[in-house]
Amino acid sequence: MAAMFKALADPVRLRLLSRVASHPNGEACVCDIADVGVSQPTVSHHLKKLREAGLLTSERRATWVYYRPAPGVLASLGEFLADTEKAGKEEISPAARAS
Amino acid sequence: MAAMFKALADPVRLRLLSRVASHPNGEACVCDIADVGVSQPTVSHHLKKLREAGLLTSERRATWVYYRPAPGVLASLGEFLADTEKAGKEEISPAARAS
Numbered sequence: 001m002a003a004m005f006k007a008l009a010d011p012v013r014l015r016l017l018s019r020v021a022s023h024p025n026g027e028a029c030v031c032d033i034a035d036v037g038v039s040q041p042t043v044s045h046h047l048k049k050l051r052e053a054g055l056l057t058s059e060r061r062a063t064w065v066y067y068r069p070a071p072g073v074l075a076s077l078g079e080f081l082a083d084t085e086k087a088g089k090e091e092i093s094p095a096a097r098a099s
Numbered sequence: 100m101a102a103m104f105k106a107l108a109d110p111v112r113l114r115l116l117s118r119v120a121s122h123p124n125g126e127a128c129v130c131d132i133a134d135v136g137v138s139q140p141t142v143s144h145h146l147k148k149l150r151e152a153g154l155l156t157s158e159r160r161a162t163w164v165y166y167r168p169a170p171g172v173l174a175s176l177g178e179f180l181a182d183t184e185k186a187g188k189e190e191i192s193p194a195a196r197a198s
Binding site: 001008014 | 178179187
């Protein structure tokens, strides 16, 4: 899980992840991604890092590699964070206090 | 947001975050945390990193600094990830396809 958060610890990769996920059909190739402020080879490099961390899956079709979010992975990470937040908010019940 | 994910990109810090959040009353000091496999100064160091990233807040009371999850922050990060996953799953509606 730490390795996944490490892959997310970069503003360009965060932007790319959103871009891939919100692209029509939930997949995108480097050819679909422009104006993220870095060159196409850099986009390729970061997409590969996201795939190596298990956040994206990839499929080669003819000339291009298409990336999409790995099913369930982002949701699981999100759930872990939400659950951690929730644990911190749970008050000790009066019954538990009394015991 | 990338800086927050960077703070989470470490197994010890992930463990500490869970430990603080799940501690009674949702707060803990270094004195409350043992058996995470690292020394107390290392625990202090990592708690400080989590605070600097905005994931924990801290309050000094007498000898100890007490840490708790910063309200709403983990939940927001979790929501961002869940929303990104959801965006990737949304199918194009037949109406949108036809247009």
